[in-house]
Amino acid sequence: MLLRLLAAIALILPLPANPVMDGADPHALVSGRDYWMYPTEARSRRPIFAAYRSTDLRTWKREGTILDLDKVPWVKADGAPWHGAWAPGMTEKGGKFYFYYSVGPQDPTPSRIGVAVGDSPTGPFTDSGKPLLTGGNGFEAIDPMVFVDPADDRAWFYAGGSAGATLRVFEMNPDMVSFKREVTVKQPEKFTEGAFMHRRGKIYYLSYSHGKWNDSSYSVHYATASSPEGPWHYRGCVLESDAKHQGPGHHSFVENPSTKEWFIVYHRWETAKKEGPFRGGRKIAVEKVDYDDKGLIKTIRMTDGKSPVSPVRR
Template sequence: MKRHLITFCAAIAAATGIGLGSGVLARNPQFQGADPHAMFVNGELWVFPTGGPGGSWAADRFGAFSSRDLKTWKSRGELIRRDQIGWIKDDGAPEHFLWAPGVATRNGKWFLYYSVGPQNPTPSRIGVAVADRPEGPYRDSGVPLVTGGNGFEAIDPMVFVDPSSGKAYLYAGGSAGATLRVWELKPDMIHIAREVKVATPPQFTEGSFMHKRGKLYYLSYSHGVFNGPSYSVHYATAPSPTGPWTYRGAILTGDAHHQGPGHHSFVQTPSGQWLIVYHRWERGPGAGPYQGERQIAIDRIRYTADGRILPIHMSDGNASPTLPVRSHQSSGSGRSGGSPHAQSPGA
């Protein structure tokens, strides 16, 4: 979701003590940021948020953070900067910002999908960059992957590779148009093969995420205004990654101590536990627009026997989930709803 964060890492250091390059203890909220894409890489949780390293961040780069225990976080440095994207000024707009990254991996390569905004005076766009390692450096593909317009805002990319078919799907869209669109990607992960016509599910605003558990596909997404009390996470299920959707309702909403939870990722731990990684405002109920910065948080997911997701309870401090630290992590690629070579998320 395309909103500014001010002095990203300076605020991280002030709020949580997380330093660049050194691990410091943290619990919910984990650190300042927004729009987190999360995935497991060799037993370690990586979070790719809007924002990145630098003392005066101005929506001009992406960074990443990782943790083996969900208590101690390590900065993974700079992934890509705005000035390394050669096409970014081709639309002639006076300013550009980088928002809402999504990450996938396939055939030993890593792919960073990202939004370039704002939507006005020219349409927003989605780009993709490629790296040999999750921490980069990422090299832009050279052209936009998707360009908005005609009522469609090209934001919030998420890539899911169906473990059943091996096909890669790009999900994007929202905000002003509140429209979901889906494309099948070519095997190289940087070109569109075709658009797949899908319905926009009820209560959809932005920030879609796809994961599979058993035989069910789960499309989850943000609803409402990002800086107000309506922002929340809803979901729908389907027999395929492109629908048809059965709307299931809201699963993450504001409470007495936190507001506006949303723009999230589902991720499965090496032991099989499902988690949600999302951003929220650390404040009680009240009308927006909220001021300040959003915080990254992680909470547990519980499913019913018939596959429904139970309402998610936001936690703080020692009530937050942690991971056991293993002495020998197995090698392999990421594990999340958006990683093509992830271990099977059907547990």
Template sequence: MQGDRMTMLRLFLTAALATAAAVPAKARNPQFQGADPHAMFIGGDLWIFPTGGPGGAWEADRFFAFSSRDLKTWEKRGELIRRDQIAWIGDDGAPAHFLWAPGVATRNGKYYLYYSVGPQNPTPSRIGVAVADRPAGPYRDSGKPLITGGNGFEAIDPMVFADPRSGKTYLYAGGSAGATLRVWELRPDMIGTAREVKVEQPPHFTEGAFVHERNGVYYLSYSHGRWNGPDYSVHYATAASPTGPWRYRGAILTSDARHQGPGHHSIVRARNGEWLIVYHRWERPAGPGPFAGERQIAIDVLRYGADGTILPVRMTDGDAPTLAGRRR
């Protein structure tokens, strides 16, 4: 009997640990705990590369990836890279370091993970890049920072956009207290810069730049406000090129009565032609910040007007957007 009880206990503990480690399956917004989601479709699955993720508080020492075929059930796809695998991370002499706001790009069958490395003060923040043969990694760091901040520029929130018309690839980065956006053209190897491209500063820009193209129009969207306050929101501008000049178009994602501080987003197009915005938000009623706790990732449909403008996004609860449907 004692042996039977021990066997049952082991089975119970094994099942409990497996359940605790699994990504919770949610058929509704919010999707799962996390922040700063970079999203991209790989095959028929939507992959999200966030800061943090399901299963506990943000420790800022590693990145994970999650994928879903139905935007309801999420699979944890593995550990991408850890802080202790970045050899140069301690070169600035800071006593502690943090990783956040990843961005992912692909070229010639390789995957490239761009990420922010702090602290931002008193030492400058930096952006690193790591390479993998598949989206789930493991990723191998390039061996040195790609961009280093300083002189009022914070090297954070990297995003890479491949221009379908010119074939050039651009890195967008910067923001927060300095609220400065900078853009570089990347070399073909994707781990070095060819040159910096001077760009004007978009109105209301704070951080989290994202670029996508639709019908020949380039959309630069970005977060405005303080990350843990009710004014955090997503604004956008348009241009005829991926580097501007930009025409400011307004806000598309703002706090409402039940969700606060939506931002740091990605915009992706599903296989059915539907456009989606993937972002984080605070699940709480309207009120003053600063907010505490964990942010949640949500997915909503992004729609365009007949003139190409982006319509304001209504944050939803309940069933997630479906991948079946008509083109927009």
């Protein structure tokens, strides 16, 4: 009775609307009774990452910095005059939290991916002490995502994209900070960057961004497979620019474990202008995701006003 009353109150209270916050490249997950999100920080002058917490996908509270690249010794070993903190991903396994993150620049020194380990969604996080993956030879080591398969508890690492537009896939060792093996995969159709993996039923969904990050071509596409290794069957574009918002992408999918509803958390540019390059801050938004009777993702429409409300009740 109390839960129904709280849900009814949530529907009538004035709540934040889409977009829900400033930022880009949001990785969202559920841990405990809360949603957690790890974005590329909006307009930060330091190479840092932070955690954001929400009970309903609408209202997000910044819980503080979880990693400062100025305090990670190996980051400065490339001799670059500056470093960027981009596109992180978080994974929970065995009571530990593993934070994977991109380190720029991509030129003249290659991009790198690091990993840090903590005991909670807010850490404190301890870096592994060295890069997990370094770019080079046409491959850009960016946009890490690690998926723990509920079918067998194996962990799979996905990364790469941008100018190289190359996806690489690895099986992780049990320590979650090193690779067991690299998997040779056929490049997904229209893949550019920002890979994300989720599983619904027996279907594995590899979704990713296509196009240029700062113009209206940026969009979300996906492919399906019967395993996290592929082979992938391209299914098309599910989220693209419209009359009011441009360049939606670099997203994550998150499931409410109580209601079994799925949502996409993504960034976009709040402009009707179609010609890039866009400048200024990107915004993060949340939309509900629906599937058809074959398990395919229905076209996702961007919204303004009320974003989805889906409290986690375990």
